[in-house]
Amino acid sequence: MKHRTRLYFNAEQRADIWERWQRGESMSSIGRLFERESSSIYSILQPSGGIRPPNRTRSRVALSLSEREEISRGLASHQSMRSIARRLERPPSTSSREIHRHGGYDGYRASAADQATWARAHRPKRCKLANHRSLAKVVAAKLQQQWSPQQIAGWLKRQHPDREHERVSHETIYRSLYIQARGVLKKELQDCLRTKRAIRRSKHASLKRQGLGKITNAVSIKARPASVEDRAVPGHGEGDLIGGTNNSYIATLVERQSR
Numbered sequence: 001m002k003h004r005t006r007l008y009f010n011a012e013q014r015a016d017i018w019e020r021w022q023r024g025e026s027m028s029s030i031g032r033l034f035e036r037e038s039s040s041i042y043s044i045l046q047p048s049g050g051i052r053p054p055n056r057t058r059s060r061v062a063l064s065l066s067e068r069e070e071i072s073r074g075l076a077s078h079q080s081m082r083s084i085a086r087r088l089e090r091p092p093s094t095s096s097r098e099i100h101r102h103g104g105y106d107g108y109r110a111s112a113a114d115q116a117t118w119a120r121a122h123r124p125k126r127c128k129l130a131n132h133r134s135l136a137k138v139v140a141a142k143l144q145q146q147w148s149p150q151q152i153a154g155w156l157k158r159q160h161p162d163r164e165h166e167r168v169s170h171e172t173i174y175r176s177l178y179i180q181a182r183g184v185l186k187k188e189l190q191d192c193l194r195t196k197r198a199i200r201r202s203k204h205a206s207l208k209r210q211g212l213g214k215i216t217n218a219v220s221i222k223a224r225p226a227s228v229e230d231r232a233v234p235g236h237g238e239g240d241l242i243g244g245t246n247n248s249y250i251a252t253l254v255e256r257q258s259r
């Protein structure tokens with residue numbers, strides 16, 4: 001059996017995957033572009049529930065790698081803390097905290113300090129439902145009653161028009177359901193959603209975009225002749241398809257004049 005080498009997507013490829021997913025493309029079509037199965041695309045989308053994670057950026061006030069390298073050079077040449085701070089145009093306390101936080105005078109390394117700071121800064125902001133457990137319980141109860149997130153958000157807005165902390169948007173509810181790392185709403189509540197999807201789909205995703213689910217050269221019912229409308233002439237039929245349980249269907253055809 002031939003084994004395929006594992007494909008690691010770089011940052012540019014991941015960004016392209018998320019762009020296509022947000023435009024409504026399927027995992028299968030995205031996978032074909034990279035000559036991989038849809039499961040490879042699923043492994044990228046699933047951890048965040050199909051919701052694109054925000055791009056991480058550094059704070060403007062945080063020390064940069066070049067500033068940390070300047071601190072490291074200053075320590076190597078036995079310069080004082082104040083002289084290092086003057087060259088950085090920073091308070092001496094900033095340099096002092098930076099050095100003591102990352103190994104001290106003897107063990108400070110600019111690259112290691114920069115990587116450690118970047119990893120430590122990855123603390124997602126707690127969402128509204130995580131900070132208000134009573135509100136989360138209300139949302140969970142409504143979901144169990146088969147309410148949609150849009151209905152819950154609208155109901156909360158009407159119930160508490162003047163209390164912002166008692167309201168939540170439908171997007172926050174979806175994110176709390178699909179991003180399980182938030183630890184707010186249980187994964188089992190996803191089964192209460194009408195779509196039953198495991199991950200969030202784009203609002204642009206539809207089979208109709210691919211030409212499926214459409215009748216070719218369809219004629220609108222508004223364009224039918226007047227003789228059909230008033231039932232004066234026999235011979236015109238009207239059909240319908242009724243769907244039932246267990247994938248059962250009944251097709252009906254009725255002559256309009258005689259019924």
